[in-house]
Amino acid sequence: QVQFVESGGGSVQPGGSLRLSCVASGSIEKIYQMAWYRQTPGKPREMVAHIYGTTQTTYEAFVKGRFTLSRDNAANTLYLQMNDLGPEDTAVYYCNSIPFANWGQGTHVTVSS
Numbered sequence: 001q002v003q004f005v006e007s008g009g010g011s012v013q014p015g016g017s018l019r020l021s022c023v024a025s026g027s028i029e030k031i032y033q034m035a036w037y038r039q040t041p042g043k044p045r046e047m048v049a050h051i052y053g054t055t056q057t058t059y060e061a062f063v064k065g066r067f068t069l070s071r072d073n074a075a076n077t078l079y080l081q082m083n084d085l086g087p088e089d090t091a092v093y094y095c096n097s098i099p100f101a102n103w104g105q106g107t108h109v110t111v112s113s
Helices: none
Strands: 004-007 010-012 018-024 033-039 046-052 056-059 067-072 077-082 091-098 107-111
Touching (some): 004 091, 018 091, 056 067, 077 091
Antiparallel strands (some): 004 018, 018 077, 033 091, 046 056, 067 077
């Protein structure tokens, strides 16, 4: 089963940007659906953005217009460009395929002044 390794998180001020990466241990070319999720302590993991095929994307309302999901099948990598970050975006971010494979460790994003 493919494994995912997320990276690119960090601490930024409100209004800042980050680009998250999710590298798969194997080819993602045949994985039709993939998504980014996030989780804060005490809350369930929630979907942030979803990609079907190579370019069809959907976004949750709370990130729409600020986040952009993309994939590079040749690099076995999923990306999440996050702009205009706010404190409410503070969370651990994960990627996964749909149906789910094993969850990675995630990457921490902290937005504070």
